[in-house]
Amino acid sequence: MKFLTAILLTALLSFAFGLFTALPWFSFAFCALLVALGVHQKPGKAFLSGFIALFLLWGIMALIIDFKNEHILATKIAGVLPLGGAAYAVILVTAIVGGLVAGFAALTGSYLRKK
Amino acid sequence: MRIVPAIITATVTTALIITLNTQLPVGESKTPRLGYFLSPQKGFWKNAEPTDISFDEDIKLTGLKAAAEVYFDDRLVPHVYAENDYDAYFIQGYLHAKFRLWQMEFETYVAAGRLSEIVGEGRLNTDKYFRRLGMVYAAENSLKAIEANPDTKNTMDAYTAGVNSYINSLNDNDIPLEYKLLDYKPEPWTNMKSALFLKFMSFDLSGQGDADLGMTNTKNFFGWDIYKKLFPTVADSLDPIIPKGTTFEKAGINVSFPKSIDSLYLNKNDNMIAAVPPMIPDKDNGSNNWAVAGSKTKSGKPILCNDPHLGLNLPSIWFEIQITTPSHSAYGASFPGTPTIPIGFNDSCAWGETNAGRDVKDFYEIKFKDSTMQEYWFNNAWVKTQFRKEVIKVKGKEDDTENLAMTVFGPVMYDKKFQSNNKDGKYYAVRWTAHDASNELLTFYRLNRSKNYIDYVDAISTFECPGQNFVFACNNGDIAIRQQGKFPAKWKRQGDFVMPGTDSSYLWQGFIDIKENPQMSNPARGFVSSANQMAVDSTYPYYLGRNGNFPLYRGIAINKRLVAMNNITPADMQALQTDNFNVFAATARPVLLKYIDETKLNANEKKYLDIFKSWNLRADVKEQGSTVFKVLWDSVYAEVYADDYSKAKLPMYLPEPSTLLESLLKDSNYVFADNILTTDKTETMYDVVVKALQKATKTLTDIEKAGKLEWGKFKDTHVSHLLKLPALSRLHLPIGGGENIINATKSDHGPSWRMIVQLTDNIEAYAVYPGGQSGNPGSKYYDTFVDTWAAGKYYPLLFLKKQEARHNNRVKWHITFING
Numbered sequence: 001m002k003f004l005t006a007i008l009l010t011a012l013l014s015f016a017f018g019l020f021t022a023l024p025w026f027s028f029a030f031c032a033l034l035v036a037l038g039v040h041q042k043p044g045k046a047f048l049s050g051f052i053a054l055f056l057l058w059g060i061m062a063l064i065i066d067f068k069n070e071h072i073l074a075t076k077i078a079g080v081l082p083l084g085g086a087a088y089a090v091i092l093v094t095a096i097v098g099g100l101v102a103g104f105a106a107l108t109g110s111y112l113r114k115k
Numbered sequence: 116m117r118i119v120p121a122i123i124t125a126t127v128t129t130a131l132i133i134t135l136n137t138q139l140p141v142g143e144s145k146t147p148r149l150g151y152f153l154s155p156q157k158g159f160w161k162n163a164e165p166t167d168i169s170f171d172e173d174i175k176l177t178g179l180k181a182a183a184e185v186y187f188d189d190r191l192v193p194h195v196y197a198e199n200d201y202d203a204y205f206i207q208g209y210l211h212a213k214f215r216l217w218q219m220e221f222e223t224y225v226a227a228g229r230l231s232e233i234v235g236e237g238r239l240n241t242d243k244y245f246r247r248l249g250m251v252y253a254a255e256n257s258l259k260a261i262e263a264n265p266d267t268k269n270t271m272d273a274y275t276a277g278v279n280s281y282i283n284s285l286n287d288n289d290i291p292l293e294y295k296l297l298d299y300k301p302e303p304w305t306n307m308k309s310a311l312f313l314k315f316m317s318f319d320l321s322g323q324g325d326a327d328l329g330m331t332n333t334k335n336f337f338g339w340d341i342y343k344k345l346f347p348t349v350a351d352s353l354d355p356i357i358p359k360g361t362t363f364e365k366a367g368i369n370v371s372f373p374k375s376i377d378s379l380y381l382n383k384n385d386n387m388i389a390a391v392p393p394m395i396p397d398k399d400n401g402s403n404n405w406a407v408a409g410s411k412t413k414s415g416k417p418i419l420c421n422d423p424h425l426g427l428n429l430p431s432i433w434f435e436i437q438i439t440t441p442s443h444s445a446y447g448a449s450f451p452g453t454p455t456i457p458i459g460f461n462d463s464c465a466w467g468e469t470n471a472g473r474d475v476k477d478f479y480e481i482k483f484k485d486s487t488m489q490e491y492w493f494n495n496a497w498v499k500t501q502f503r504k505e506v507i508k509v510k511g512k513e514d515d516t517e518n519l520a521m522t523v524f525g526p527v528m529y530d531k532k533f534q535s536n537n538k539d540g541k542y543y544a545v546r547w548t549a550h551d552a553s554n555e556l557l558t559f560y561r562l563n564r565s566k567n568y569i570d571y572v573d574a575i576s577t578f579e580c581p582g583q584n585f586v587f588a589c590n591n592g593d594i595a596i597r598q599q600g601k602f603p604a605k606w607k608r609q610g611d612f613v614m615p616g617t618d619s620s621y622l623w624q625g626f627i628d629i630k631e632n633p634q635m636s637n638p639a640r641g642f643v644s645s646a647n648q649m650a651v652d653s654t655y656p657y658y659l660g661r662n663g664n665f666p667l668y669r670g671i672a673i674n675k676r677l678v679a680m681n682n683i684t685p686a687d688m689q690a691l692q693t694d695n696f697n698v699f700a701a702t703a704r705p706v707l708l709k710y711i712d713e714t715k716l717n718a719n720e721k722k723y724l725d726i727f728k729s730w731n732l733r734a735d736v737k738e739q740g741s742t743v744f745k746v747l748w749d750s751v752y753a754e755v756y757a758d759d760y761s762k763a764k765l766p767m768y769l770p771e772p773s774t775l776l777e778s779l780l781k782d783s784n785y786v787f788a789d790n791i792l793t794t795d796k797t798e799t800m801y802d803v804v805v806k807a808l809q810k811a812t813k814t815l816t817d818i819e820k821a822g823k824l825e826w827g828k829f830k831d832t833h834v835s836h837l838l839k840l841p842a843l844s845r846l847h848l849p850i851g852g853g854e855n856i857i858n859a860t861k862s863d864h865g866p867s868w869r870m871i872v873q874l875t876d877n878i879e880a881y882a883v884y885p886g887g888q889s890g891n892p893g894s895k896y897y898d899t900f901v902d903t904w905a906a907g908k909y910y911p912l913l914f915l916k917k918q919e920a921r922h923n924n925r926v927k928w929h930i931t932f933i934n935g
Contacts, residue, residue, distance in 0.1 A: 018156035021287050025154040026132045043120070061155035069163035073292075073893030077159055079842025080296070081146075094153045094160070097135065101150065104128040111121035 003049055006039040010053035010102060028054060028098070029105035036109025043110045050106025051099040059095030066091060138298055143237055147296050162292040162893040170928035178276045179205055179934035186920040187928040188913050191888035191896045194437040194926075196917040201273040203440045204454040206932060208277025211434060212304070215451035215890040216282070217291035218430040220301055221837060222452060223308040226250055226315035231509040233299050239507065239515060243533055244393050246505040246517050249526040250314050253549045258310040260552040267556045271306045274454035278304035292892055293838065312452035313556065317549040319425070320400055320581035323664055324476025324547065325392035326768060328529075330661070331612040333767040335384040337759075344786070345770045348607065348662055349653050351777050352702075354671045356584060356596065356650040357633045358640075366656035367628045368604040373620040380614065380621070386480065388613060390529040390543065391766050397864050399424055401647035401666055402469035403692070403857060404586040405673060406594040411641040412683045417588035418873045420688050421458055421467025422866040424859045427834040429844060429898060431886025433868045438563070439917060445563040446914050448868045448884065455559040458870060460880060460914075463566045464589045465872040469645045471582030471598050474605075474660025475548040477623075479524045479616030483542055488520045488527070491542075494618045498523070524616055525550055544616060546623070548601050553579035568593045568636065575599045576629060584645035590874040595636035596643035598650045602627045605658040627657055642677045646670040646857075667773045668855035672698040676857075685881055688871045691857065693907035695734040699776070699855035700744050704732070706779045707751065710804035720812045723747075734858075735851040736827030745829070745853075746814050748772070750807035758790045827851060832862055834885045834901060836892070843892045845885075850905040858907070869909065881909035 013035065014028030032050040041049065066074045066087055074087035083089040135150030152158040170187050183197040183206055193210050197203035211219060224230050228245035230238035245251075262268045282301050294300060334342045353359075373380070404421040412418050425432060433448040438456065447459015458467045482492040483500075490497040503519040503526070520527040524544040531540065554577050561574030571587045575597060578585075582600025587593070603610075603623035614621040633650040635643060648670035649659055659665070675698075676691055708728065716724060723743050730740020756769050778785050779800065788800045815824070823829045827849045836843035852858030852865065859865050866885075873879040887899035903910065913925055920926055 015156075018154070024136075025151040025157045026136065029128060029132060058153075058155050062160055065155060065160045065163045068165035068167070069893060070166045070895070072166070072895060072897075073159065073163035076842045076892055080840055082842075085842070090153075094155065097150060097153050101128065101131055101135065104124055104131055108121060108124040108128050111117045111124055 002039055002041055003045055006035050006041060006046070006049035006106075007053045007056075009039065010035045010050055010106065011057040014054060014057055014102070026101060028057075029101050032102040032105040033109040036106040037113050040113050041110060043107055046110035047103045047107040051103030054102035055095045055099030058098030059091060062091045062094045145235075148298055152295055157288050159292055159295055159893070161288050162295070162891055164889075164891060164894040166895045170930065172930045173933060174930055175933045175935035176205075176209070176280050177935060178280055179932055181934060183932040184917070184920075185210070185930040185932065186915070186923075186926045187930075188923070188925045189927050190435075190899065190910060192435045192437065192913070194439070194913070194915055194920050196439045196920070198441065200440050200442055201269055202932075203438050204270045204273035205277035205280070207436065207438060207449065207454050208274035208304070209281045210436070211449070211451040212278045212281035214888055215430055215434055216278075216301060217293040218837060218890050219312070219452035220304075220308070221293070222315060223311045226254070226311040226318070228505070228507060231507055231515070233297055233510060235510040236512050239509060240393050242507050243515075243517060245318075246507065247519060247526060247528040247533055248318070248545060249519070249547065249550055250311065250318065251505065252503060252519075252526065253317070253547070254307060254310040254314045256550060256552040257314065257554070258307055260554040261310060261556050262306065264554055264557055266560055267554055270454045270556065270560055271309055274309065275304050275306050291890065296838070309453045312450065314549060316450075317581045319396045320470045320583075321475050321547070321549060323395055323398060323661070324474060324478075324545075325395050326661075326663075327476075327478045327610065327613055328388045328390055328392065328543070329766045329768050331386060331388055332763075332765045334381075334612055335387055336763055336767060338384060339381045345774065346662065347774060348658075349649065350662060350667050350771075350773050351781070352671065352773075353649055353652065353667060354674050355648060355652050356598065356643075356645045356670070357635055358638075359652045361635075361651075363651070363655050364631060366604075367631055368625045370604050370606045370624055370657065372606050375615075375620065380612065381608070386541075386613065387765055388541070388543070389765060390534045393534070397426060398663075399666065399854060399859065399861065399864055400426075400470060401472070401669075401859070403644075403646045403669060403673060403859070404467045404469045404584065404596075405642055405644035405677060406465075406586050406588040406596070407642040407677065407680075407683055408594050408637065409592050411681055412873070414684075414873060414875050416590060416873060416875045417592060417594050418683060418685060418688055418871065419460070419465040419467060419586060419588040419594075420692055420871045421469070421586065422692055422859075422869040423458065423468065424865055425867040426864050427832070427867060427885055429834050429836045429886055429892075430890030431867065431884050433884050433886070435882070435884070435888065437914065443564040444914075444916075446880070446912060448870070448882070451890075453556065455556065456563050457559050458868060459563075460872045460874075460878060461563060461565070462878065463591075463874075464571065464587065465874060466562045466565070466571065467586050467870065468583040469586075470647055471584055471600055471650065472647050472660070472664040473582045473598075473600060473602050474610050474664060475580060475582065475600070475603065477546050477610035478528075478543045478613045479522075479546065479621065480613050481522055481524070481527060481542040481544050481616045486531070486540070488530070488542070491522055492617050493523060520544075522616070524622075543613060548580040548603070551579065551601065553577070553601065555579065567591060568595060571595065572597070584650070586643060586645065588872070588874055590876070590878075593637060594643055595634070596645060597634035598632050598645075599629065600632070602632070602657070605660075607658045609658055611661050640678065644670070644673050644677060646673055662774075663768075663771045666855070668699045669857055669859060672696060672857050685871050685873050685879055689881065689907070689909055692866070692869055692871065693852075694857040695851040697732055697734050697741065697744070697853070697856050699772075700741075700748075701732050702780070703748060703776050704744070706776065707747065707804055710800045711808065712801065712805065715805055716808070719816065720808055723812055723815050724808065733851070734826055734853050734856050736825065736849050738826045738851070739824045741826035741853075742818065742824050742829040743811075743815060746818070747808060747811040750811040750814070751775075751804055754803045754807040754810070755785070755787050758792045759787055761792060826853075830862055832860055832865070832905070834898070835863060845898055845901050848901065848905045850907075869904070871909065878914055880912040880914060882912055883909045
């Protein structure tokens, strides 16, 4: 239950923070950290919930945008980055980057919290 | 709290964020800040436009004087209906910014010599080049002229306000993709930026002026007598814009040769020049235009055609638009970065331009007292130098300051501080007509409103640089063409080479009165045309510039076809504009074949020769003969001249291909056929062509192995993104044409806008350009027209009255602008 709560809370907060133009792209790291402080879990689980939250949030957002865009831009970016011109690879990398940062931030939160 | 793991993970998290928030170097370029770039709420994903996007909107803008309507048709062309001219240009600025902001700003960065500011020191040399050419100085002067005229000031002010009103409405998350890639932000637009854009066009279209340096070396290397043979002033087969046999009025200025022309200019050969211009505009920055009179058309009304040849880029240099106000209604191709419509039509007239190619940029060698450049020798006295400070900001580095030495001629471009190999202590100043205050915008402003021939003449009279051939047609039946610009009255060969700058004897002796500019209207032959060829023959009293500035063959091809055509329809004009017949090859083939003894060839050589012999002389996509000709011709050309230049150490120029061809046409003992490196033998063209065919066969065999013998594959036309990123470009386009061909599509250069306008009561117009209305690589409308363009097809244009726009079934979206 805690695991799911942490994932949902992190994703929701991160999405909300992301709506503020003035905040930097990594504002979600604070969300993941805060949630890990509030919803206490073992470090491994905290990392995973942070990772999954952002992996899903960024991944699903990218997936929806890409679908509506009929893969036009993701395909091009996959050529610029370079990811072999495959749109799905860009979505995956997007999801992993978000997940990793959030995971480590959550992990930090979990360690910071008193036992 | 577990302190050690907490510190470790906090450090890892921070390091990860910092890495993802930094532009990492990859080769010579840098990645975007990856975390930012990939963020679906901030980065590139925000630029992925839904393909079913609606552009319907109500937009409230402060600064508008009244409400205005914009209807977008299915190709995303805006049809602007404003209640006054100010609002119309305000909205043009807004729309240019909405669809093309990055491109228009980027181009002004290039023109202003500011690229280092956004991409780093890799572009410092280019920036220095533009600063030293005096681009900013030129734009400042032009802006003064533009702002001195109330109409153009009003137009510029409105445009700038419109661009800024879009920039101000723009959320940081929604800035165009390229800003995110390069990691910078848009800055406010200014009238100066529009002036800089226009100066960039002057740079791009005022020819091969910087070639004066290399040409000086070439002349010095060969000596004047041989040089004259390699570089004649006029081509024999020239078919000028103003037909041969036309009598010109007596010259208003009697140009006289300087007394020292032999000793200090033509026969001087000790002034070898080590400086190398870092860039020279494409030699084929040209265009085709023509207008046919009603006597030659099926409808009985004139048809006007224009296709400007420029570098092929995405986003395109053109943005299609219709602007309607109570004062006028015009449609055509506009430049994102400037107001008005430079090429297009209104309800009574159509207009278009090709490049005049006249030499309006010359270099003078300056004698400074010492290396501080404080004083220079001019007319027997030391004159104080003025200095102009140009500060170039460099991303991640210290500023670079150029102290530009300004002389009576203009800025000193080349000295020991610029172009590292130029340490010979010499100084070269540039005199360029683009430095003079002029108001080119006024021409477009007035053309958009012109109703007849008199308005057209009046409109173009203020156009100074770059010189253009303005073609014109009117629904009352008039057609006309006029080469317009501020042209120096030159003596023969003036400015072909670097000139002595120690006194006034080599200065331009005046400017040609615009009444003496080459022009004609309603000629008996029923058409006017231009294709960058020399405008007049040698009976014209002034020198136009080096022959090499003027491509020869497109003009010949167009005129030949137009003479023969009658009952012309817009469809015929489309076929002509996209015609792939190679008149150069048609002239060259019999000459080459004459020198080939087939008994000396092996089977492979014979095979390619047969392809060449049976070729239909068309540069169509599938033609192998076109490739064989190109490779063979280049091989012959190299075989003729390479030996003569083998001892050249400095940058030099080879003769025009047309010069070689014309020499061979009249003289089978062409003196340069002899290979001077072989002392035991005097080669003739018979030896040259067979040897060239043997070499060409090797090249062609490789090309064939690579599967690229077909012309379209060999030529490999592409439309590149301005940042040269292949993934944002359109590559390997199946399109024919090429150099010397009416369809002048080369690999990265060609018809950037094709337009055909028939001036019937209801104007019938067609156009296409290799791009799309949106500059956003994430938009479906980014490259919409490219395939249509490559296929040689056109779109019928919607030229609508306001009441029609609302109900037209091709109109898809509608923006209402409200002042508020």
